[in-house]
Amino acid sequence: MASFEPVLLRNRGVEGSTTLKVYESRGGYQAVRKALKQTPDEIVAEVKKANLRGRGGAGFPAGVKWGFLPKDRKKTLLCVNGDESEPPTFCNRVLMENDPHQLIEGTIIAAYAVQAQTVYIYLRGEFHEQFHILQKAVDQAYAAGYLGKKVFGSDFSIEMYLHRGAGAYVCGEETGLIESLEGKRGWPRIKPPFPAIEGAFRLPTVVNNVETLSCVPHIIERGADWFTGIGPAHSAGPKLFCVSGPVKNPGCYEGAMDFTVRDLIEREDLGGGMMDGKHIKAVFPGGCSMGVLSADELDMKLDFDDPRNFGLLGLGTAAAVVIPHDMDMRIVLRNMARFYGTESCGQCTQCREGTAWMHKIATRIAADAGRPEDLDILLETARNMGMMPGLSICGLPDGATFPIETIVKKFRSELDESILAQPRGRAEDLLKVLN
Amino acid sequence: MSWKAIDRNQPVVEKDAAPVLSDAVRDKIRSFFPRYETKRAVLLPALHIVQNTLGYISWQAMTEIAEVLEIHPSDVMNTTSFYTHFWTHPKGEKVLTVCRSISCEAMGGAKMLDTIKKELGIDEHGTTKDGRYSLVTEECLAGCDHAPCLLINEKMHKCVKAEDIPALLVDVDNDKLSMERSDLFDPPSEEKGKQAASVGQDSAIGATSDVSEMREAE
Structure with a gap:
């Protein structure tokens, strides 16, 4: 297979890639100049044509999302979702660490396309080093006149602020992110209304992932046809x-x-x-x-x-x-259950209680005190959680059930064996202590 | 399981106590107002600034933040208690954050955590007696390609082996960043230098841990 010529990561490993000077010397900030000569609708149409599907996880086309904004809106906000908390994901971190200006350029183009004059980049609290790099890059862009009033000599003005989270997985959900931006608990909102109609501060808001926005300059520069030519059509x-x-x-x-x-x-x-x-x-x-x-x-x-x-x-x-091969599947199960048990925001009952109980059961199984019926209880709990049965506000419980369900279903024989092999009476003894 | 008595007779917020937030801190918080549509939205930046200045967010600090933002103190507490990074009791000078997610667990993160606990003699959420270190665990730190990861204050340490821990803990520069820092959420310049370990006479309470209680039960 021919090796792939990097697009998003083309500046990784280049010395000084986080500085404006190096980014520009490698062709940066040309796409935004091109974009500002077009009308916003032309850019939305181009991104729609490229079928740029959101990279954050759901895969919803970014251009379509932008198209949901009401036509008669007065003020629009753009939020960049840099709350990358899904284990074991780190591609946004790599992008921000190595090429912050690519993200800024993509964000300016997207902001122009949706006519947003205020942009918030929501960074998760754990990103300390990335925050310093990105803030430095934003400062440089302001100093160069790429952000602020009348950017690149056009009539478009844009303000870009970094907003730091403080450790909550659920703030990566777009309405959770919006609530957190408003200074509240990161509790996802009931939809509709969708953020495009009523988002942060009750204004139409677009939330896009870091990687999605990093693709935008390349679509504008090389065209939608180039973009759709890479990989399968869908x-x-x-x-x-x-x-x-x-x-x-x-x-x-x-x-x-x-x-x-x-x-x-x-x-x-x-x-x-x-x-x-x-x-x-x-x-x-x-x-x-x-x-x-x-x-x-x-x-x-x-x-x-x-x-x-x-x-x-x-x-x-x-x-x-x-x-x-040498890792016990019970440890993996416990790790998954703990993650969602810790990160459930506590708003919807079945998720709050369900993830907590799955964590307790998985902890017990991992501590050599599982009961044969535990695995079925896990499956039963998993079936009764989430947006798919229509029980929750956001998709977190769906994300919690899939790993647990698939582990139990695909590794059932191994888990059953481990439970049968544990010391006799251990489950009963531990249950007496715990309850 | 052992019980610790906490004195609840003293009010958590003393009405006539001197303010804990200086004018410089309040001005720094106010400087964020133009960024957002509402004053309440400045809450997260304000909490970051206050925590960086005082070391933690006391009840008194919460009421004073509420004053600056013109919201109710319970709103501040509501938000503060949701986010795991905010400390409502004193913490050590350096916070060790150990990643416990799946990649780090597969690469030996649990062993690293155990070594830290043994070296420092504290459990998760605990603080050492001398106030130098606090230990917490977090879900994924997004450094899975360099698992297992350890965060010391702002500095990310990658591929940390259990045997590196003793040397790492005595290194005074173990939280020094290699890149230029932004002072956006730092304490205002007048306050700098004053900040140190916030851990004080209450450290015994700060070191209680539901995790260790669960372990004891096992």
């Missing part, structure tokens, strides 16, 4: 893939959405295969919330559609973590 454009766990070259890679999970782990120019002495037991191919693949299902294509054929929720963030 999943066009360059995409960042992350791979972590015990592989030889963990990291963030760029490519078209035309290869499989096996390629991501084993190809020399990608993951480079497993570390010596380790074999693949399972893979979470799209961030934890999408669910797990067993070692026989590695031929899943990493695009927006194929994951559904393997019982997964979707492509998610396309960040794979490999579980090695």
Whole structure:
């Protein structure tokens, strides 16, 4: 397979890539100059034509999202979603760390397209180093006249502010992010109204992911046809893939959405295969919330559609973590259950209680005190949570059930064996202490 | 399981106490007003600034933030208590944040965490007696390609092995950043230098941990 010429990551590894000077010397800020000569509607049409699907996890086309804004709006806000909290995803971090100006340029173009004069970049609280880099880049852009009043000599003015979160996974959900921006708990809102109609401060608001916006300058510069020419039709454009766990070259890679999970782990120019002495037991191919693949299902294509054929929720963030053969699946189950138990915001009952109980059950199973019926209880709980049965406000509980359901279903025999092999009476003893 | 008595007879906010937020801090918070449509939206930046200045957000500080933002103190507490990064009791000079998500767990994060606990003699959410370190765990720090990860204040340490921990903990520069810092959320310049470990006589209460209680039950 021909090696992919990086687009989003083209400045990674270049010395001084975070500075305005280096970014401009490599062709930066040309797309925005081109964009400002067009009308906003032309840009929206171009991005729609490119079928730029949101990179944050849901895969909703960005151009269509922009099209939902009411025509007679007075003021519009644009929020950049940099609350990358999905384990094991780090592609936004890599983008912000290495090429902050690419994000700023994409954001200016998107803001012009939706006529937003105020932009908030929501950064998760854990991103300290990235905050300093990005703030420095924003300062440079202001100093150069690329942000502020009448940018690039046009009539368009834009203000860009960084807003830092403080440790909440749910703030990556767009309405949770908006609530957090307003200085409240990051509790997702009931939709409709969708943010495009009534978002932050009750104004029409667009929320886009960092990676999505980083694609925008390239679409404007090279055209929608170039973009749709990369990868399959339903999943066009360059995409960042992350791979972590015990592989030889963990990291963030760029490519078209035309290869499989096996390629991501084993190809020399990608993951480079497993570390010596380790074999693949399972893979979470799209961030934890999408669910797990067993070692026989590695031929899943990493695009927006194929994951559904393997019982997964979707492509998610396309960040794979490999579980090695010597890791107990009960530990993985506990880790997943704990994550969602901790991060549930507590608004909807079935998610608050369900994730907490799944965590308790998984902790007990991992502590050698599982009961044979526990696995069925986990499945039953999972079936009764989330947006799909229509019980919750946001998708967090759906994200919580998929990993647990898929682990229990695909690794049932291993879990059953572990439960049967544990010391007799252990479950009863521990239950007496705990209850 | 052992119980600790906390004195609840003293009011948490003393009515006539001297203000904890200086004018410089209040002005810095007000300087964020033009950025947002409402004053309440400045709450998160305000909490970051106050925490960076005082070390933690006391009840008194919450009421004073409410004053500056012209909202009710309970609104401030409501938001503060939702976010895990805000400390409502004193913390150590440096906060160690250990990632416990799946990539780090697969690469030996639990062993690293155990080593830190043993070295410092504290459990999760605990603070050392001398006030130098507090220890917390967090979900994914987005450094999975360099698992396991450890955050010391703002500095991310990558691929940390359990055997590196003792040397890392005695290194005085272990929280020094390699890039230029932005002072947007830092204390105002007059307040700089005053900040130190906020841990005080209450550290015994600060070190209680539901995690250790659960362990004891096991």
